[in-house]
Amino acid sequence: MFKFLHISLLLLGMAFGTSARAESVLFLNPGATDEAFWVSYSQFMQAAARDLGVDLRILYSQRQPEMTLAQARVALQGPDRPDYLMFANEQYIAPQILRMANQSGVKLFIVNAALTPNQQALVGDRADRIGSLVPNDEEGGYLLMKELIRLHPPVAPGASIELLAFSGLKITPSSQLREQGMQRALAEHPEVRLRQLVYGGWTQQRAYEQARQLLVRYPKVSLVWAANDEMAFGAMRAVSEIGKMPGKDVLFSAVNTSPAALQAMIDGRLSALLGGHFTLGGWALVEVHDHAQGVDLNRYGGRDRQIPLLQLIDKDHARRMLAMGTSPDYGVHFRKLSAKGRPASYRYPFNLQTLMH
Structure with missing residues (x-):
């Protein structure tokens, strides 16, 4: 009986040992x-x-x-x-x-x-x-803005490059930090003029509605910084509707490596992409x-x-990550x-x- 009890306890211990792992x-x-x-x-x-x-x-x-x-x-x-x-x-x-x-x-x-x-x-x-x-959200916002500015054709002395920025939610730490990084990059580039920063709530529809109004107000915008991919796509739709070409007339940046964002990077509609988090x-x-x-x-x-x-994702990275998704x-x-x-x-x-x- 004692031996049986001992074996039972041992088995119980083994069972608990397994579940504990x-x-x-x-x-x-x-x-x-x-x-x-x-x-x-x-x-x-x-x-x-x-x-x-x-x-x-x-x-x-x-x-x-x-x-x-x-x-x-x-x-x-x-x-x-x-x-x-x-x-x-x-x-x-x-x-x-x-x-x-x-x-x-x-x-x-x-x-x-x-x-x-x-x-x-x-x-x-x-x-x-x-x-x-x-x-590294703050650094991410900075890297994204720097890359976008680097890709823009040079402008005449005294001329400015006009920018729209789409942040996420005011009360989200990642949103605030990415915004701070963007502002740090802008402080290094006085030729870039931030026309307006809006909160798109991370959603495509909201950013689209905001961009439609902002593009009427600021027709010379040639850079769009977005704290995620959905907002970039919303703004991109508004730019396309006024007959301008994303990646040519207006350069877009975004954060996230969704299949749609990776494909947009490969196609050239997105000029700067950040991801990995x-x-x-x-x-x-x-x-x-x-x-x-x-x-x-x-x-x-x-x-x-x-x-x-x-980290910045180039076209080669984007192709590899798209293939890896499967x-x-x-x-x-x-x-x-x-x-x-x-x-x-x-x-x-x-x-x-x-x-x-």
């Missing part, structure tokens, strides 16, 4: 289910989860922060809690989620937009917040999986990190990126090169 992660995706960027972001995460053996669930909030908070409440205070909750500080909701997480036993990882310095001061240091990973959730999962394996993230580049994922695993060996057992000098190689190897 497959940590459960819930990602609260702030985007909409029909948004190319956030869908590709989820797909890359799912590829990472498959390779790492992580039990991943994803919930979309359709760009409604109150829905994210409701999802977080159920996850953190309900009976079926994940081991890890991953979320973005979209529209600055992180402190509310951190409050809900008190005593929940769930570990937290923030992606895309980390705590602001003010929020950090308010919430202090917490053992359950294991890390954050954000892209759709991979961020997948890279974050590597860190979460490492944490579950007992890795101290502080040893490998710090627990709160910004990584230069936003591969369900993106050809990345996520397990090989682990810091487990590595020397302290190791740094996670989270970049486009790892993706494009």
